[in-house]
Amino acid sequence: MPAPEDLPGQMASTAPEGFRSGFACFVGRPNAGKSTLTNALVGSKIAIASSKPQTTRHAIRGIVHRADAQLVLIDTPGLHKPRTLLGERLNDLVRGTWTEVDVIGVCLPANQKIGPGDTYLVGEIANLPRKPMLVAVATKSDLVGPQRMAEHLMAISALEEKLGIRWEHIVPVSAVGDDQLDVLADTLVSLLPEGPPLYPEGEITDEPEETLVAELIREVALEGVRDELPHSITVVVEEMNLREGRPAEKPLLDVFASMVVERDSQKGIIIGHKGERLRDIGAAARHQIEALLGTPVYLDLRVKVLKEWQRDAKHLNRLGF
Ligand SMILES: Nc1nc2c(ncn2[C@@H]2O[C@H](COP(=O)(O)OP(=O)(O)OP(=O)(O)O)[C@@H](O)[C@H]2O)c(=O)[nH]1
Numbered sequence: 001m002p003a004p005e006d007l008p009g010q011m012a013s014t015a016p017e018g019f020r021s022g023f024a025c026f027v028g029r030p031n032a033g034k035s036t037l038t039n040a041l042v043g044s045k046i047a048i049a050s051s052k053p054q055t056t057r058h059a060i061r062g063i064v065h066r067a068d069a070q071l072v073l074i075d076t077p078g079l080h081k082p083r084t085l086l087g088e089r090l091n092d093l094v095r096g097t098w099t100e101v102d103v104i105g106v107c108l109p110a111n112q113k114i115g116p117g118d119t120y121l122v123g124e125i126a127n128l129p130r131k132p133m134l135v136a137v138a139t140k141s142d143l144v145g146p147q148r149m150a151e152h153l154m155a156i157s158a159l160e161e162k163l164g165i166r167w168e169h170i171v172p173v174s175a176v177g178d179d180q181l182d183v184l185a186d187t188l189v190s191l192l193p194e195g196p197p198l199y200p201e202g203e204i205t206d207e208p209e210e211t212l213v214a215e216l217i218r219e220v221a222l223e224g225v226r227d228e229l230p231h232s233i234t235v236v237v238e239e240m241n242l243r244e245g246r247p248a249e250k251p252l253l254d255v256f257a258s259m260v261v262e263r264d265s266q267k268g269i270i271i272g273h274k275g276e277r278l279r280d281i282g283a284a285a286r287h288q289i290e291a292l293l294g295t296p297v298y299l300d301l302r303v304k305v306l307k308e309w310q311r312d313a314k315h316l317n318r319l320g321f
Pocket residue numbers: 028029030031032033034035036037078139140141142143173174175176177290291294
């Protein structure tokens with residue numbers, strides 16, 4: 001029997017006949033409504049679980065627990081035009097996640113015409129070696145009338161031929177108006193394989209957001225570094241607060257974080273030539289934090305040297321080990 005660390009695998013528990021379980025993610029251009037949709041589907045049961053070993057680097061955004069199924073929604077950062085190797089690797093990571101999920105919900109907001117950003121994204125999915133099943137989600141249906149929605153659905157449908165893909169379903173939905181959310185949930189669940197729950201409710205670690213954010217930054221910082229450095233870096237989120245005095249619809253989350261290393265030479269590696277590496281790490285981490293928490297983020301990221309912190313009890317205590 002696999003050890004619990006081998007999750008996500010199959011739980012030892014037996015599930016009811018016909019129980020389905022699996023992974024899905026939502027993709028779409030910025031503002032397409034992905035986060036709102038995830039939150040609406042997961043509802044009050046939102047649980048940001050720490051990633052299990054196999055899914056390290058995949059933030060679990062939420063788990064929809066149902067009597068007949070368990071749907072695990074994975075968060076992926078957006079695809080960005082890569083400017084650096086780090087950027088390329090992050091994109092590879094996103095593509096990697098796409099090939100591992102059972103279903104991708106492509107969010108196409110009804111109040112906007114399908115544009116080059118959307119076709120690029122769907123085209124990228126179409127080019128994957130192993131394509132998951134695709135569901136087109138016409139989001140923000142509350143913002144348009146029937147005429148516009150009909151046009152939108154036709155345009156979505158036309159993408160099949162244009163891009164050589166197949167929509168299993170096309171579902172108009174409004175997360176804000178709570179319209180068709182149940183249909184979308186049923187649709188996604190119907191595409192999951194049969195199998196027992198992957199995460200028992202009780203076993204979800206509800207990590208504090210600070211821990212998840214620190215972990216995300218560490219993962220980004222570790223991309224492309226080798227040898228002893230990975231073990232020498234730890235990340236501490238010193239402070240994380242919504243900035244005061246912002247309008248409610250324009251929140252900004254201030255995150256103050258330090259990457260802690262053991263030696264000055266390591267600090268140099270992290271900072272890079274003229275600070276380039278540190279800037280790349282900061283930018284990539286900020287995108288990931290925003291994708292995870294669904295809020296624009298200001299990230300103040302510094303590098304600190306705590307001599308031999310791994311061997312110093314006082315340092316270890318302070319760092320929360
Ligand atoms: N009217 C309406 N607005 C919505 C709906 N879903 C999301 N929105 C709004 O659209 C905006 C963007 O929603 P998000 O859920 O943050 O979109 P996202 O795709 O996660 O955005 P990024 O994180 O930038 O990729 C927010 O202002 C939401 O309130 C909907 O069903 N109806």
